[in-house]
Amino acid sequence: MATNPYFTQLHTQRFSLIGSPQQRDGTYQKDQRFVNMYPELIKSPISDGKKYYLKKRPGVELGLFQVPPGAAQGLYYWEGTYFFAVGGVLYANGVGIINLAQSIAPVGFCEFRDDTPSDTNLIICDGIKGWLVDTTLGVQQITDPNFPSPHIPSPIFMDGYIFVAAANTQTIHNSALQAPLSWPSDGFIDAEMYPDDIVMLSKQQNYIVAVGTQSIEFLYDNANATGSPLQRNAPAVSQFGCPAPRTVQQTEKELILVGTTNAGGRTVWLIDGFQPTEIANEPVREALDLEGQGIAAAIAMTVQCAGHKWYILNLVVNGRTFVYDFDEQMWHEWTSGVGQQCFDFAYAADSVAGTPAFLSFNTGFLGYMSELSYQDLNGTPIRCMVQTVKIDFDTIMRKRFFRLSMIGDAPATGDTPMTINWSDDDYNTWVGNRTLQLNGSYPTITQMGSARRRAFQFIYQQNLPLRLEAFELDVTQEVRR
Numbered sequence: 302m303a304t305n306p307y308f309t310q311l312h313t314q315r316f317s318l319i320g321s322p323q324q325r326d327g328t329y330q331k332d333q334r335f336v337n338m339y340p341e342l343i344k345s346p347i348s349d350g351k352k353y354y355l356k357k358r359p360g361v362e363l364g365l366f367q368v369p370p371g372a373a374q375g376l377y378y379w380e381g382t383y384f385f386a387v388g389g390v391l392y393a394n395g396v397g398i399i400n401l402a403q404s405i406a407p408v409g410f411c412e413f414r415d416d417t418p419s420d421t422n423l424i425i426c427d428g429i430k431g432w433l434v435d436t437t438l439g440v441q442q443i444t445d446p447n448f449p450s451p452h453i454p455s456p457i458f459m460d461g462y463i464f465v466a467a468a469n470t471q472t473i474h475n476s477a478l479q480a481p482l483s484w485p486s487d488g489f490i491d492a493e494m495y496p497d498d499i500v501m502l503s504k505q506q507n508y509i510v511a512v513g514t515q516s517i518e519f520l521y522d523n524a525n526a527t528g529s530p531l532q533r534n535a536p537a538v539s540q541f542g543c544p545a546p547r548t549v550q551q552t553e554k555e556l557i558l559v560g561t562t563n564a565g566g567r568t569v570w571l572i573d574g575f576q577p578t579e580i581a582n583e584p585v586r587e588a589l590d591l592e593g594q595g596i597a598a599a600i601a602m603t604v605q606c607a608g609h610k611w612y613i614l615n616l617v618v619n620g621r622t623f624v625y626d627f628d629e630q631m632w633h634e635w636t637s638g639v640g641q642q643c644f645d646f647a648y649a650a651d652s653v654a655g656t657p658a659f660l661s662f663n664t665g666f667l668g669y670m671s672e673l674s675y676q677d678l679n680g681t682p683i684r685c686m687v688q689t690v691k692i693d694f695d696t697i698m699r700k701r702f703f704r705l706s707m708i709g710d711a712p713a714t715g716d717t718p719m720t721i722n723w724s725d726d727d728y729n730t731w732v733g734n735r736t737l738q739l740n741g742s743y744p745t746i747t748q749m750g751s752a753r754r755r756a757f758q759f760i761y762q763q764n765l766p767l768r769l770e771a772f773e774l775d776v777t778q779e780v781r782r
Contacts, residue, residue, distance in 0.1 A: 327587030360674030366395035375408035376648035402429035409454035490529035602649035711741035
C-alpha cells in the first residue's frame with residue numbers, strides 16, 4: 302500500500318498580529334513590519350484579561366489652509382490662530398504676516414506673558430531674526446544688538462524671561478525680566494561641562510535643557526542678582542548628544558530625541574526627570590545608522606489622537622517614518638500614499654479642538670488628523686500593510702497550507718477586500734495576490750500550496766476603518782523531508 306505523504310490530521314494554529322519591526326539590516330524589504338497600523342491593548346477592569354489589536358491609523362484631512370508650495374519651517378497654534386512657516390513666509394491662518402530671513406531653515410515659537418494677564422505675545426525666531434506677535438497680529442521685531450544672531454531657533458519662556466542659544470556656541474542668552482524686546486549685555490551663561498555646541502533648547506518642568514552634540518545639561522532659575530538667572534545642575538548631565546536637532550520633542554513630562562555618543566551608533570532616548578531610557582529597538586537603530594551624515598535632516602513630531610500618544614520620527618535620507626507608541630511602548634511605521642515609505646508631514650501642533658494639525662513637507666498643506674477619517678490629503682485611502690515573520694511551525698519540513706482566516710472586526714458595508722500575498726524565498730518574491738473578503742461570517746481563503754517557511758503580507762486600502770486581532774492557519778506537514 303502506498304504511503305500517504307501527509308499527516309492525516311489537520312493542524313490549526315492562530316497567530317497574533319502584534320509585534321515590533323524586525324528588519325534585519327535597517328531597510329524595509331524583509332522581515333516583520335507594520336505600516337499604518339498601530340497596536341492597541343484593551344484591558345479588562347474586572348479581570349486579568351487582555352486583548353491586543355492592530356488598528357488603522359487616523360487619516361489626515363485638509364480642512365484648514367493651503368498656501369503656495371515651499372519648504373515647511375514650523376507650526377504653532379496660539380490664541381485661535383495657526384502660525385506656520387512655509388518657503389520663507391510666516392502665515393497666520395493662511396495670511397502672510399512676516400517675511401522670514403531664511404526660506405528653508407526651521408522656525409521656533411514660544412508664548413510670552415508678563416505680570417499683566419492681558420499682555421501676551423508669541424515669540425518667533427528664524428535663526429537670524431526674532432519677532433513678537435500680539436493677539437491682534439501686530440508684529441514687532443527684536444532689534445536689541447544683544448539679541449543673538451545667528452541663533453538656534455528654539456526660544457524658551459520661563460519665569461518671565463525668554464532664553465535663546467547662540468548658534469555654534471555653548472552660550473544661552475536671556476532677555477530682561479518681563480521685557481522680551483530688551484536683551485542685557487551680561488545676560489548669558491555657558492553650558493560648559495562638555496566641549497560641544499548647543500544644537501537645541503528645550504524645557505522640562507522647571508529646567509531649561511541645553512541639548513548639545515555630545516551632552517545634555519539642565520539649568521534652573523537661580524534668581525541671580527546679575528548676569529543670567531540660570532544655574533547649571535551639574536550632577537544631572539547626560540553623556541550623549543543629539544545629531545538631529547529637529548528630533549528633540551517635549552511632552553508633558555518627558556523629553557525624547559535621537560541621540561549618539563562618542564562610541565558611535567544612534568538610538569532614541571526618552572528622558573523622564575533626569576533619567577534617560579533607551580526606547581529604540583534594533584531595527585530602528587539600524588535605520589538611524591543608515592542615514593549617515595543625513596541624520597541631521599531627521600525631524601520628529603509628538604501628537605495625541607485616538608487615545609494614543611505617538612512620537613513620529615521622519616528619516617529623510619532613506620524616506621522612512623517610524624512611530625513610537627508611548628502607551629504600548631512599541632514601534633510601527635506610517636506612510637502617505639502608494640509607493641511612499643514615509644509620512645509626508647514635517648510639523649504638528651495641537652488645536653482648540655484637541656485635534657493634531659499637520660504641516661506638509663513641501664506642498665503648503667495644513668490639515669488635521671481625525672480618527673474618523675480613513676484617507677490622507679490626496680484623497681487616497683490609507684494603505685495598511687502587515688508583513689509577518691517567516692512561519693515554519695518550528696520545523697524545516699515542508700507544510701501544505703489549506704486555509705487562512707482573518708480574525709478582526711467586520712466592516713459595516715459587507716464584503717470588503719483585503720489582498721493577501723506570501724513569500725517562500727525569504728521575502729525575495731511575493732506570490733498569491735489573493736483577495737480575502739472581510740465580513741462577519743467567514744473571511745477566508747483556501748488552497749495556498751506548500752512551503753517550508755512562509756511569510757505573509759496583508760494589504761488593505763479601503764476608505765473604511767480596520768481593526769485586526771489575529772489570523773488562523775490550517776496546515777498539514779509532509780512525512781518526507
